[in-house]
Amino acid sequence: MMTTKIPTPTIERLCSIYHILEQLEENKTDAVSSVELGKQLGINANSIRKDISFIGDIGNCRAGYSVSKLKSHLIEKLKLNRKKATCIIGLGKLGATLLNNERLLESGFGIIAGFDSNINKIETIQTKVPLYPANEITMIVKREKIEIGILAVPPQAAVESAKRLVAGGIRGIVNFSSAIIKPTQGVCVRNVDLVGEIRIVSAMSMILKETVS
């Protein structure tokens, strides 16, 4: 099957658009313009239209895109309706939060395993999700055909954990540790640095201040 490769930044923005559409649907809004979407994402309306055109011609009315139509289109093209077996590595505060996250489940990410190098933690955490020691990552990922791995480990454990996931045949890694995981052949990686996100807002606000004064 021939498909056009969608560039990563476009996928990122399409997923952000999807998030906005979810909110609009909750607020019973029927239509949204590229100008409004652009304003919410801090990019111009032209880029929004270009991104959306990547997933084919969905048409638009005077008031903009139909919220429900655009959402269904994104679900189809980005395969958001496909359930993906997911696991969490590292059961500290962040990992434990994600373990029982309802929105994750609703979004199709069934957490089917949790891992930690600390056996005590595995034995004491209250959850319905099966928990395993970290040295079983590769085996369990392979056996359970887990596709997405979420890293919530300390930075010094991130690279080793990622290697174990890759050895088990993982398809995508979301890394919430401050270490940087490099993508390898056939595995998508997203490094999400929480402190980095705060740094971006700080830099933006400093530059805004300077430009205004």
Next chain:
Amino acid sequence: MMTTKIPTPTIERLCSIYHILEQLEENKTDAVSSVELGKQLGINANSIRKDISFIGDIGNCRAGYSVSKLKSHLIEKLKLNRKKATCIIGLGKLGATLLNNERLLESGFGIIAGFDSNINKIETIQTKVPLYPANEITMIVKREKIEIGILAVPPQAAVESAKRLVAGGIRGIVNFSSAIIKPTQGVCVRNVDLVGEIRIVSAMSMILKETVS
């Protein structure tokens, strides 16, 4: 003072570059090329060079940019060395993790207040950071001249919390809730949706699979 406005996506990428430089410095790497930086960020080398050119001519050697020089340049231009009083709204698992985060402190974000609508939580959480009830947000932000607010509240409390921060004169908001906060005049907002980040990796891995097969 005249300054060129740096576009938001450029600031985002410059902050990501800063994060990579921190790691390279830890690994005692002296120089890095735009090709290598691009590879790590999933964008092309040309965009990297264009982004870096926004902060002025920093020169580069045969091996690429000097890690330490580029890092100092970013610190200066993005004002990363300026300490910023920061507060956290919502002291659930994520908020409590951030409350005592050493990397935040090292990065210049001194957490000087925490807020929660649950008085019990304020009285029981163990921390050196002063904690207050959520209805004092505006007053404390004003009094302590807090510049950055981190939202770790449930989505239904996000908009109200953001309004209180803005009323207190906040300059930047990092929103980790799943609600979307719209930027207002003079206030930078960054909506970081953790589930959305996982969705991006999932979409990327699905599209990669389809392109390969």
